[in-house]
Amino acid sequence: MTKSPAGAHQWKPLGDAMAGTLVEAHIEGKTHQPMMPTADMALKVDPDYRRISEDYLANPDKFADSYARAWFKLCHRDMGPKALYLGPEVPEEDLIWQDPTPASTTDVSEADIAELKAAVLASGLTVQELVGAVWASASTYRRSDKRGGANGTRVRLAP
Helix, strand or coil: CEECCCCCEEECCCCCCCCCCEECCCCCCCEECCCECHHHHHHHHCHHHHHHHHHHHHCHHHHHHHHHHHHHHHHHHHHCCHHHCCCCCCCCCCCHHHCCCCCCCCCCCHHHHHHHHHHHHCCCCCHHHHHHHHHHHHCCCECCCCECCCCHHHCCCCC
C-alpha cells in the first residue's frame, strides 16, 4: 500500500517490481511504478469481479455495449422521462431507469370518470386523508432530475 500523488491510499507491486514501466505524461524522461485503487484491485482479485472482467476481455462488443449504456445513463439520468428528450438520436428502447409510464390501453369515458369519482368518495376517506395522499405523492417530485411526483400509474401504494 502506498499513497498517490494526491494522497489517496493505493496498491502497488511489491518492492521495485515493475518500477519505471509507466511513462510520465507531462515530464519527459520520468517514469513510475504502477498503482491501483482498491476498486481496480477488486476487478483483479475478487472472483466475481474477475469473472466479469475476463468476460469483457473475451467479448469486447459486449463491453462496448455495456459501457455505452452506462455512459448514456450517466449523461441522461437527470433529464427526466424519455418524453422530454429531443432530436433525431432518441433511442427507441425504453430503459427501466427512465421510469417509463405505459400508455393507456383503454378509452376512458366520462361515465368511467364519474364512476371512479363516486368510488373514491364512497371509500370512507375524509377530504383531509384524500388530500394527504395526493400531497404525499406529488411532494416527491424533484425538479433537479424530474423524478417522483404523481405521474399517472405511479400512484399505487399507500404513502
